[in-house]
Amino acid sequence: MLKPVKYLGQHFLNDKNIARKIAEAINPQLDDVIVEIGAGEGFLTEQFVGKVRKIFAVEVDKRAVDFLRVRFEDKVEVLHNDFLKLNLKMFESYGKIRLVGNIPYNITSSIIFKAIENRRLIKDLIIMVQLEVALRIVSQPGVKDYSILSVMCQAYSKPEILFRVSRNVFYPRPNVTSAVIRLDFERGERAERISDDVFFRRVVKLVFNKRRKILKNTLKEIFDEAILSQLEFDLTRRPEQLTVDEFIDLSNSLYNLAGKIKVNDL
Incomplete structure (x- = not known):
């Protein structure tokens, strides 16, 4: 067994029943191309061998890379790289890929945002995250958990919590309960309504970074009063009160009025 490296945030899954449960939730098909993030010792990887068209295991730890290459030989293509x-785009020729993994929790948001940016190449993302992050992702307006992550995940995908996972199935044992989530990008119909992805992301980030302020007081730091007065939108609300669809409407309206000039200032 490999010794986990602390600075890499490694917590290896060591329960085959949980690995099987994750694989069952993923429901791999013969034509699937699986890209696993942080394959470790291959506990989850082995669940896909012989069941899908192609498996790529992306692993930054050279020890794990060597271990995986010996263990799976030509059954898995191991990529020594930071995801x-x-x-x-290197996977573009395979059609849409399926991203899976038990990831380091300190880079959860970065992985999710990378997947969102590349969503046209991805069928879905199924990963292990901290339970509190999972709850934030599916959170609805009006509660503390509702955040930038909630809006972005729900705008670009259909997110769901598949099941919770005890801390006892990892080595070393983490201090938090985990959950397996799925972001289904093929069911992210809202994304088609967004006028400009970069502008949308910046507006959402701008207002949530000052979530205690009403929208008007935050937006007027960037946009002229003349622009804000043209919005058919109640700007006396705070960001956590807006639905995902309202964020899209607000962003689109601002973009149509001033986005091409102001986007670099957000």
């Missing part, structure tokens, strides 16, 4: 630095 966050990987150009996902």
Whole structure:
């Protein structure tokens, strides 16, 4: 068994029943191309061998890379790389890929945002995250958990919590309860309504970074009063009160009025 490296945030899954449960939730098909983030010792990887068209295991730890290459030989293509630095266009010829993994929790948001940016190449993302992050992702307006992550995930995908996972199935044992989530990008119909992805992301981030302020007081720091007065939108509300669809409407309206000039200032 490999010794987990603390600075890499490694917590290896060591319960085959949980690995099987994750694989069952993923429901791999013969034509699927699986890209696993942080394969570790291959506990989850082995669940896909012989069941899908192709498996790529992306692993930054050279020890794990060597271990995986010996264990799976030509059944799995092991990529020694940092997933966050990987150009996902390398998988373009395979059609839409399925991203899976038990990931380091300190880079959860970065992985999710990378998947969102590359969503046209991805069928879905199924990963292990901290339970509190999972609850934030599916959170609805009006509660503390509702955040930038909630809006972005729900705008670009259909997110769901598949099941919770005890801390006892990892080595070393983490201090938090986990959950397996799925972001289904093929069911992210709201994304088609967004006028400009970069502008939308910046507006959502801008207002949530000052979530205690009403929208008007935050937006007037960037946009002229003349622009804001043209919005058919109640700007006396705070960001956590807006639905995802209202965020899209607000962003589109601002973009149509001033986005092409102001986007670099957000």
